[in-house]
Amino acid sequence: MKNVIITGTSRGIGYELVALFTNKGYNVLALSRNEVPISGLGISNCTCFPCDITSSSDLKKVSEFLESKWKKVDILINNSGYLVNKPFDKLKMDDFQSSYEVNVFGAAALTQIALPYMRKDGHVINISSMGGVQGSMKFPGLAAYSSSKGAIITLTEVLAEEYKDSGPAFNALALGAVQTEMLEQAFPDFKAPLSALEMAQYIMDFALTGNKYYNGKTLQVSATTP
Numbered sequence: 433m434k435n436v437i438i439t440g441t442s443r444g445i446g447y448e449l450v451a452l453f454t455n456k457g458y459n460v461l462a463l464s465r466n467e468v469p470i471s472g473l474g475i476s477n478c479t480c481f482p483c484d485i486t487s488s489s490d491l492k493k494v495s496e497f498l499e500s501k502w503k504k505v506d507i508l509i510n511n512s513g514y515l516v517n518k519p520f521d522k523l524k525m526d527d528f529q530s531s532y533e534v535n536v537f538g539a540a541a542l543t544q545i546a547l548p549y550m551r552k553d554g555h556v557i558n559i560s561s562m563g564g565v566q567g568s569m570k571f572p573g574l575a576a577y578s579s580s581k582g583a584i585i586t587l588t589e590v591l592a593e594e595y596k597d598s599g600p601a602f603n604a605l606a607l608g609a610v611q612t613e614m615l616e617q618a619f620p621d622f623k624a625p626l627s628a629l630e631m632a633q634y635i636m637d638f639a640l641t642g643n644k645y646y647n648g649k650t651l652q653v654s655a656t657t658p
Contacts, residue, residue, distance in 0.1 A: 433457055433458060433459060434458045434459070434506035434507060434640075435458070435459045435460075435461070435502050435504055435505050435506050435507075436453050436458050436459065436460050436461070436505075436506060436507040436508075436509070436639070437460075437461045437463065437494075437505060437507070437508045437509065437542070437546060438450060438453070438460060438461070438462055438463065438509045438511055439463045439464065439483075439485055439509070439510055439511050439512040439538075439539075439542065440463075440464055440511040440512035440513060441462040441463060441464045441467075441469075441470050441480065441511075442464035442465070442466040442467070442468070442469045442470065443469065444628045445511060445559075445628045445631050445632050445635065446462075446464065446509075446511045446512070446632075447469060447470070447628070448628050448629045448631075448632035448633075449509065449511065449632045449635060449636060450462045450470055450473075450475070450478060451473075452632055452633060452636045453636060454475045454477050454478050456636075457477065458477070459477050459478075459479075459502070460475075460477065460478045460479070461478075461479050461480070461494070461497065461502075462478055462479070462480040463480070463481075463483040463485065463494065463512075463542075464480075464482070464483065464512070465482060465483070465484050466482065467480040467481055467482045467483075479497070479501070481493060481497075485512055485534065485538030485539070485541065485542050486533040486534060486537065486538045486541075488541075491541055491542065491545060494542065494545055495545045498545070498546070498549050502549065503549060504549050504550075504551070505546045505549040505550050505554065506550070506551075506553075506554055506555070507554065507555050507556075507557070507639045507640070508542070508543060508546045508550070508554075508555075508556045508557070509557045509559065509635065509639060510538075510539035510542065510543065510556070510557065510558045510559060510584075511559045511635075512534055512535075512538060512539070513534065513535060513559065514530050514531050514533075514534035514535055514577070514580075515531075515574070515577045516530070516531060516574075516576055516577060517571075517573040517574060517577075518573055519572070519573055520573075520575045523575060523576055527576045528576045528579075528580075530576075531576040531577055531579075531580040532576075532580045532583070535577070535580035535581060535583070535584055536580050536583045536584050536587065539558060539584060539587075540587060543556060543591070547595075547600075550599065550600045551599060551600065552598060552599030552600065553599060553600070553643065554599055554600030554601070554643075555600055555601050555603070555639055555640075555642065555643040556588075556591070556600055556601070556602045556603075557603055557604070557605060557635065557638065557639050557642075558584045558585070558587070558588045558602070558603070558604045558605075559604075559605055559607060559635070560581045560582075560584050560585050560588075560604045560605065560606045560607070560650065561577070561578065561581040561606055561607055562606050562607065562608050562652060562654050563577060563578030563581055563582075564578055564579075564580075564581030564582035564583075564584065564585050564606060565582075565585070565606045565650065565652060566582075568606075568652075581606075584604065585604045585606070585650050588602045588603065588604040588648065588650065589602075589648050589650075591648075592647045592648025592649075593648060596647065596648075600643070601642075601643035601646070601647040601648075602647065602648060603638075603642055603643070603646050603647065603648070603649050603650070603651065604649070604650040604651070605635060605638065605650075605651050605653050606650050606651065606652045606653065606654070607631060607653050607654065608626070608652075608653060608654025608655060626655075631653070634653060638651070
């Protein structure tokens with residue numbers, strides 16, 4: 433049975449992914465700053481503990497868990513996201529720093545930890561955004577967020593090339609608008625066409641089978657341009 437690491441699991445897509453994978457019998461390590469929503473579910477094949485992926489001490493706990501408990505990782509879904517919506521001239525460097533620390537640096541650090549435990553048939557999925565795709569319509573106010581989501585796409589491509597012989601496969605999913613708490617906070621009046629559960633189902637299916645067909649690719653998962 434596959435071992436799956438998912439970040440950003442306290443709400444939205446990540447929360448739904450935990451339920452979907454565990455219901456199928458997969459072992460899940462659910463990581464988020466707030467582990468209460470997942471721990472409250474009492475799922476036997478799910479391990480969760482508070483983990484800030486921008487904290488080296490928290491990441492060390494992940495490394496220790498993998499070494500002592502799992503020894504093998506089949507799927508890593510870097511789903512954690514940080515979004516700030518401000519006009520460019522109002523953005524502080526701290527806003528850029530926070531965006532990149534979660535959306536790029538944290539994902540890279542966790543990937544480094546998981547890689548020694550992944551085999552050739554493993555799969556790393558980086559959750560990006562249509563805002564990070566070249567030529568896509570960009571929402572104003574998302575300079576920090578969209579640029580960081582473009583960076584994670586480039587990182588995905590580079591790692592796919594670097595590990596193409598040994599594996600695992602690396603792919604990015606550039607998501608369109610999904611009705612999540614993060615979207616509601618950034619755009620209170622916007623209604624997305626897809627629910628978190630609907631998108632989570634797609635991501636799970638892709639995580640389980642997409643590496644058979646894709647490596648180093650960015651799939652645009654959006655019914656509309658933005």
